[in-house]
Amino acid sequence: MTTTPSPITARPPLTLRMHPDDNVAIVANDGGLPAGTVLPEGVPGAGLVLIDRVPQGHKVALVDLAEGEVVRRYDVPIGYALKAIPAGSWVHERLLQMPAARALEGLPMATVKAAELPPLTGRTFQGYRNADGSVGTRNILAITTTVQCVAGVVAQAVARIKAELLPHYPNVDDVIGLEHSYGCGVAIDAPDAVIPIRTLKHISLNPNFGGEVMVVSLGCEKLQPDRLLPPGSFPIQDERDATLGPETVCLQDDEHVGFASMLEHILATARPHLARLDARRRETVPASELVVGVQCGGSDAFSGVTANPAVGFCADLLVRAGATVMFSENTEVRDGVDQLTRRAASPEVAEAIVHELGWYDRYLDRGRVDRSANTTPGNKAGGLSNITEKAMGSIIKSGSSAISHVLSPGEKLRRDQRGLVYAATPASDFICGTLQLAAGMNLHVFTTGRGTPYGLAECPVIKVATRSDLARRWHDLMDVNAGRIADGEQTIEEAGWALFELMLDVASGRKxxxxxxxxxxxxxxxxxxxxT
Amino acid sequence: MTTTPSPITARPPLTLRMHPDDNVAIVANDGGLPAGTVLPEGVPGAGLVLIDRVPQGHKVALVDLAEGEVVRRYDVPIGYALKAIPAGSWVHERLLQMPAARALEGLPMATVKAAELPPLTGRTFQGYRNADGSVGTRNILAITTTVQCVAGVVAQAVARIKAELLPHYPNVDDVIGLEHSYGCGVAIDAPDAVIPIRTLKHISLNPNFGGEVMVVSLGCEKLQPDRLLPPGSFPIQDERDATLGPETVCLQDDEHVGFASMLEHILATARPHLARLDARRRETVPASELVVGVQCGGSDAFSGVTANPAVGFCADLLVRAGATVMFSENTEVRDGVDQLTRRAASPEVAEAIVHELGWYDRYLDRGRVDRSANTTPGNKAGGLSNITEKAMGSIIKSGSSAISHVLSPGEKLRRDQRGLVYAATPASDFICGTLQLAAGMNLHVFTTGRGTPYGLAECPVIKVATRSDLARRWHDLMDVNAGRIADGEQTIEEAGWALFELMLDVASGRKxxxxxxxxxxxxxxxxxxxxT
Ligand SMILES: [Ca+2]
Ligand SMILES: [Ca+2]
Ligand SMILES: [Ca+2]
Ligand SMILES: [Ca+2]
Ligand SMILES: [Ca+2]
Known part of the structure; x- marks a missing residue:
């Protein structure tokens, strides 16, 4: 089966190889390449004739592969040939045996001293400086909730605040209710309950919310307001006694007679917070105040070729500028754990990485699965044969600098934890984004090959398409087209610099x-x- | 510390005992009773002088209790005195040792033949008869989603459908997006993944949605539309080929160029579904078509004295009318498992109860907790000392009839599964409600002592207050005041009958x-x- 290239994609056959020692390359052309295609001069595999149709993003064998022979991409084994694969064949997941998981013992611990990158100075953005020194990229009133029980009331209150109050506070970007499924009906004293509790606490303290903490509680829930935000866990903005817990509207309080009184109380409580937020102005701050969370979702074979390498280059720029970059997604780094431990800034950091991934191995094992549960039908359709191949393409978005810190799920970065951070999270887009918000993210970068309309109310999300055809079709959903790299129109470095500039713009308020x-x-x- | 009764609560001291053999009673009076109160003639403990202030809903010792002596309520041991407790004392949770969990071996299996209740005939409501014979109490277009990725787009589409289309279809009650956190980033092949998958499938088929299944999918998610709703899993309403899967708008389809095209496609897909729903009319159907899910949340000591017994009486009325009543909440029946297995209609049903509760014991144990993780600060403040006492008050809402069927989490009732059903679910209000929706619930009854503004978009929820002071304060949130039972203004039977009549009204469209x-x-x- 062949497809006729459309005029817009009528480009010469193009293959992309990630490392000179790789024995496979991927097909870059929209619509793939038909059997019989001769690979032209100047591309990997020049002179080869394709034996099969190879879909876009999928792998072609550059040499004859014997049964059992290692298939290399990113200069690492991504699998072993289940039978002989002649050069020019489509190397799909049914032809590969996945490598065994890398053991967590005997890893290289902080063995590579990452090249010291030259500082990048003088880069700034326009942000909202908070009392604790952190900087918001948006100026949002977030209403913390202790429990799902109050979600319906808070949704109504937020709608009224937006309609009735927000027009009087034009410098406030938005009002959101931090709705979630936790807070009651849960084993709140279980050892692992620390994770959701600290996640909710730390999201309330995200720099985009200006330190204006207000809470809506039911009253009888397990996650009581002072358990969520114990006195002293955040600076009080107003004249109230600093030993008090968070300012809380408790729906079960005797003062509430009728539904309207609950709404009125929430609106009245919101007013001074809105007034303080409204009085703030953006000011020039150094790029070092960026706290960027990067992740990928709906990945295809181009994720690791275009978008993620561009993000990786940009991650290095951010580190050079003194900023913080978090990468995450446990099941997508697990197969490259040795790359992470090797790059750790110290043995302690390497051990923290091993600790997090070991904990996650055991978590998956309790549910009788392993890291291979990560891959999706879309990954495979997009050319990613297995989690090993996906991992290599995922890790590349962390760039090349040393890993300076590790966060457990739901932990918050300290102000002195700069540079490249491994924030250990599941790869689930929503869980990863939620945990990066808790860590203190003020800007989110999301790469996608298959396409997703992902967005967060709490933080701007820059979406990077891995392919030009996706970027063209989703022209008003994708913020960046990294597919230009595969099209030969832009280098990885150029794309990385452009993303860096866009980050500063978005951090400054560009939507x-x-x-x-x-x-x-x-x-x-x-x-x-x-x-429970 | 004493409180002065306000005029509205200036009633004579009132205590309530659940069984003649109980050695504790609870204080019914608003604000509780001060130390020194003499219990009057005609109430349990008449002539006793209270040694402590006893808060409303809390227990008073009716006799001197020796250290180690059993404390009985509902004629079952709810704990053992940790020290001697003189008659007239406040019996709070710090004075009681919780009984050990009832073992799941050696239980009485279907040993009691429940009294055959006389049929209740001729009772009807006005409902929407569906093609499969089931009956909706509402006429709602529900848009199924396969994955959280599409939630933002579906929310925008639903807002536009409500604003632009719904006015043209006045017989359609509502349009909702079935948003959830599942679908990708999950171990979809894990053994336990069957639960969330079938839950989502069965919610799509809830009788309140008229069999009009439409799906919005991303495209690359793990939970593909035909995995969620395999061909043949529901009857196709229109002329399409019955072997097709669900009608699906897939956002990643090539036809979507730009965000607006996604919204337009969803709106266009919704139209014929809205038209078919709009052509339906309510018709008179027997009360046997009710599928009622009952649960409690924000419980206090009155839950098991007023609201839950009234619901239990009403459950018997529903069974007599040939309807279906589900009760649930594993951790709240676990301590009364022998009461359930005894009442099972057959040994097979008793074994199914044991199977579900055993599975849940092991589930909790994997997380290093047990059923005592259920109780909340609000429960204890409301007078419920521990999960054993809470369980007795929770089970009572199942009434007295034989348990005829058991559902695993996320399973759907067959049309022939009538009568009293144990739907095994966590006690979490939201998870329980979600699983009862999947089971086919068309009416929800929720009892609450502390108060919650709980509601579901998918199904009407009748909220029953356990106390008059809550019903007075939350006059426009509580649909029924079962506190009148404690006030002596209504018997349990009268409250149960009134609830039954209200159910028929709400099922017929009363909001x-x-x-x-x-x-x-x-x-x-x-x-x-x-x-993952
Ligand atoms: Ca504004
Ligand atoms: Ca990813
Ligand atoms: Ca992800
Ligand atoms: Ca309950
Ligand atoms: Ca409940």
């Missing part, structure tokens, strides 16, 4: 497509503990 | 308070499998 359309996904908590 | 205020809580899935 992403998700913000313009108000596309918001839910906060999804990582709760490894039981419900 | 509950949650519907009037549009208070909707989230669908919360029970996913015991890992995320």
């Amino acid at each position: 992403t497509w998700a913000e313009r359309h108000q596309l918001h996904n839910a906060l999804v908590l990582f709760n490894p503990a039981p419900v | 509950t308070w949650a519907e009037r205020h549009q208070l909707h809580n989230a669908l919360v899935l029970f996913n015991p499998a890992p995320v």
Whole structure:
């Protein structure tokens, strides 16, 4: 079966190889390449004739592969040939045996001293400086909730605040309710319950919310307001006694007679917070105040070729500028754990990486699965044969600098934890994003090959398409087209610099497509503990 | 510390005992009773002088209790005195040792033949008869989603459908997106993943949605539309080939160029579904078509004295009318498992109960907790000392009839599964409600002592207050005041009959308070499998 290239994609056959020692390359052309195609001069595999049709993003064998022979991509084994594969064949997942998981013992621990990157100075953005020194990229009133019980009331209150109050506070970007499924009906004293609880606490303290903490509680829930935000866990903005817990509207309080009184109380409580937020102005701050969370979702074979390498280059720029970059997604780094431990800034950091991934191995094992549960039908359709191949393409978005810190799920970065950070999270887009919000993310970068309309109400999300055809079709959903790299129109370095400039613009207030359309996904908590 | 009764609560001291053999009673009076109160003639403990102040809903010792002596309520041991407790004392949770969990071996299996209740005939409501014979109490277009990725787009589409299309289809009650956190980033092949998957499938088929299944999918997610709703899993309403899967808008389809095209496609797909729903009319159907899910949340000591016994009486009326009543909440029946197995209609049903509760014991044990993780600060403040006492008050809402069927989490009732059903679910209000929706619930009854503004978009929720002071304060949130039972103004039987009549009215279209205020809580899935 062959496809006729459309005029827009009528480019010469193009293959991309990630490392000179790789014995496979991927097909870059829209629509793939038909059997019989001769690979032209100047591309990997020049002179080869394709034996099969090879879909876009899928692998072609550059040499004859014997049964059992290692298949290399990113200069690592991504599998072993289940039978002989002649050069020019389509190397799909049914022809490969996945490598065994890398053991967590005997890893190289902080053995590579990452090249010291030259500082990048003088880069700034316009942000909202908070009392604790952190910087918001948006100026949002977030209403913390202790329990799902109050979600319906808070949704009504937020709608009224937006309609009735927000027009009087034009410098406030948005009002959101931090709705979630936790807070009651859960084993709150289980050892693992620490994760969802600290996640909710730390999201309330995200720099985009200006330190204006207000809470709506039911009253009888397990996650009481002072358990969520114990006195002293955040600076009080107003004249109230600093030993008090968070300012809380408790729906079960005797003062509430009728539904309207609950709404009125929430609106009245919101007013001074809105007034303080409204009095703030953006100011020039150094790029070092960026706290960027990067992740990928809906990945294809181009994720690891275009978008993720560009993000990786940009991650290095951010580190050079003194900023913080978090990468995450446990099941997508697990197969490259040795790359992470090797790059750790110290043996302690390497051990923290091993600790997090070992914990996650055991978590998956309790549910009788392993890291291979990560891959999706879309990954495979997009050319990613297995989790090993996917992992190599995922890790590349962390760039090349040393890993300086490790966060457990739901932990918050300290102000002195700069540079490249491994924030250990599930790869689930929503859980990863939620945990990066808790860590203190003020800007989110999301790469996608298959396409997703992902967005967060809490933080701007820059979406990077891995392919030009996706970027063309989703022209008002994708903020960046990294497919230009595969098209030969842009280098990885150019794309990385352009992304860096866009980050500064978005951090300064330029709206992403998700913000313009108000596309918001839910906060999804990582709760490894039981419900009751 | 004593409180002065306010005029509205200036009633003579009133205590309530659940069984003649109980050695504790609870204080019914608003504000509780001060130390020194003499219990008057005609109430349990007449002539006793209270040694402590006893808060409302809390227990008073009716006799001197020796250290180690059993404390009985509902004629079962709810604990053992940790020290001597003189008659007239406040018996709070710090004075009681909780009984050990009832073992799941050696239980009485279907040993009691429940009294055959006389049929209740001729009772009807006005419902929407579906093609499969089931009956909706509402006429709702529900848009199924396969994955959280599409939630932002579906929210925008639903807002536009409501604004632009719904006015043209006046017989359609509502349009809702079935948003959830599942679908990708999950271990979809884990053994326990069957639970969230079948839950989502069965919610799509809830009788309140008229069999009009439409799906919005991303495209690359793990939970593909034909995995969620395999061909043949539901009857196709239109002329399409019955071997096709669900009608699906896939956002990644090539036809979608730009965000607006996604919205237009969803709106266009919704139109014929809306037209078919709009052509339906309510018709007179027998009360046997009710599928009622009952649960309690925000419980206090009155839950098991007023609201839950009234619901239990009403459950018997429903069974007599040939209807279906589900009760649930594993951790709240676990301590009364022998009461359930004894009442099972057959040894097979008793074994199914043991199987479900044993599975749940092991689930909790994997997370290093047990059923005592159920109780909340609000429960204890409300007078419930521990899970044993809470369980007795919770089970009572199942009434007295034989348990005829057992459902595993996320399973759907067959049309021939009538009568009293144990639907095994966590006690979490949102997870229980979500699983009862999947089971086919068309009417929800929720009792609460502390108060919750709970509501579901998918199904009307009748909220029953356990206390008059809550019903007075939350006058436009509580649909029924069962506190009148404690006030001596109504018998349990009268309250049960009134609830039955209200059920028929609400099933016929009368709006509950949650519907009037549009208070909707989230669908919360029970996913015991890992995320990835
Ligand atoms: Ca503004
Ligand atoms: Ca990823
Ligand atoms: Ca992800
Ligand atoms: Ca309950
Ligand atoms: Ca409940």
